[in-house]
Amino acid sequence: MKVELSGVSVKLGNRTVLREVSLSVPSGAFLAVLGPSGSGKTTLLHAIAGFVPLESGTISFDGQIVSRAGYRLPPEEREVGVVFQSFALWPHMTVEEHITFPLLQRRRRRFRTELEGKGIFRRTIGKYLSNKTQSKPKEDAAVETIEHEVEKLLKLTELLPFRKRFPSELSGGQKQRVAFARALAASRKLLLLDEPFSHLDAPLRATMQLELAKLHRTTGSTVIFVTHDREEALALADLIAVVKDGRVVQIGPPDEVYLQPNSPFVAAFVAGAALVPGTWRGKWFTPLGYVGDEVWDGTSIPPAFREAGCFPVRPEEWVLRKYPPGIPVRIVRRAYEGRTVRLTVELAATEINPDEVQCNERETADWPFRKTSFDLFVSPQKYRDICTDPGQIRHIILRKSGTNIGSRTKNDNNV
Known part of the structure; x- marks a missing residue:
């Protein structure tokens, strides 16, 4: 299912939560909506699901408008599966019944009339199974198919031991798994996921990520996945839409968004980049506080960074040195992560004034890149060779790549 949003704005109370959002999700794509808390990610998902009205703009599924100002196709008629961050489980249904219910609804149009005529249609197939011996072969086949799908989903989400339990008897992580299994059971053309793995433990989260990727490949469903976890978004998605203050500020393939951010916000939030303060002279950038005569080539750096007076450097692009040249830094913390x-x-x-490193990008006063601390990665060997105890002063330089580094003296006239 192709999903298109054109100029979508959503107002909740007196607050505008989404502002003129436009994006297109091709049929079968996996889109991750990535942003910090309060950026409008969940509201965007709710607008697509039909849970909130639009102030302006349109939302279309396969070219058919399902939402516009003053009109909403009901959520139950949109053919979507949804996983809510808050679970939204039915207290009167068991785990098994939660999974069975959407499976039964999928088949409703085919055999509901016939079953109701025989007085054997029930709120879940579980009630119907007790009458299985009285059913016709066609009905038996339908029941067996549903039973098989329920078993597969119970195994996938590791819920087999809890199949007869009610939500009140489950832990938070188990409830989230039930919600995820219920959405998978719907097997819709469009699957909307609101941070579905946030309540799962690490091993199960990794397993469910793999299973979701497998499901996407085998079914060809369109998936829109809301998350604040950049690693999760980069690993799972075909496309990433970065959301800030109710606007989509960049959308593209994961490698493009990571390697070619269009603004300081995207560089810091998605890539964890340091926004090094300094001075721009044409295409050349001089890092503030740099000991030596090195300048950096900013030919490929977007104008937004020049306007902000900074240069983006991802953690893996740094080289740690014991002595100059380089930018002097104080080690605040170290964390051994195995391979890095x-x-x-x-x-x-000492000559850097904190006020000087305040990037000038508009409306970013509350963002963490407006400070002078950042992360970098070193190899375990470098970790052993160079003392990295907290409090130590070391120097960092930009890892050479092609012609991205020049001499300050050499380039003084090439501005």
Whole structure:
């Protein structure tokens, strides 16, 4: 199912939550909607599901308008499966019945009239199974198909031991798994997921991510997946839409959004990039506090970074040195992560005024890149060779890539 949003704005109370959002999700694509808390991610999902009205704009499924100002196709008629962050389970249904219900609804149009005529249609197939011996072969086949699908989903979500339990008898993680299994059971053309793995433990989360990716490949369903976890978005999605203050500020394939951010916000939030303060002269950038005569080539850096007076550097692009040249930094924290060591550092140059490193991008006063600390990665070998105890002063330089580094003296006239 192709999903298109054109100029969508949503107002909740007196607050505008979404502002003129336009995006197109091709049929069969996996879109991750990535953004911080309060950015409008969940409201965007709710608008697509039909849970909230639009102030302006349109939402279309396969070219058919399902939402516009003053009109909403009811959610139950949109053929979508939804996983809510808050579970939204039915207290009177068992785990098995939660999974069975959408499976039964999928078949309703085919055999509901016949079953109701025989007085054997029930709120779930579980009640109908007791009458199975009285059913016709066609009805038996339908029941067996549903039973088989229920078993598969119970195994997938590791809920087999809890199939007869009610929501009040489940843990938070188990409730989330029931909600996920229920959405999968719907087997819709469009699957909407609101941070579905946030309540799962790490091993099960990794397993469910793999199963979701497998499901997407085998079914060809369109998936729209809301998350604040950038690693999850980068690993699962075909497309990433970055949301900030109710607007989609960048959309594209994961590698494009990660490697070619169009603004300081995207660079910091998606790639964890340090926004190094400094001075731009034409295409050349001089890092503030740099000990040495090095300048960086910013030919490929978007104008937004020049306007903000900073240069984006991802954690893996740094090289740690014991002595100059480089930017002097103080090690704040280190975390051994097996194949790599993550260091949190802060600018240590005494001549740097904190006010000077405040990026000038509009409407970003509350963002973490407006400070002088950031992360970088070093190899375990480098970790052993160079003392990285907190409090130590070390130097960092940009890893050379092609011609991205020049000499300050050499380039003084090439501006």
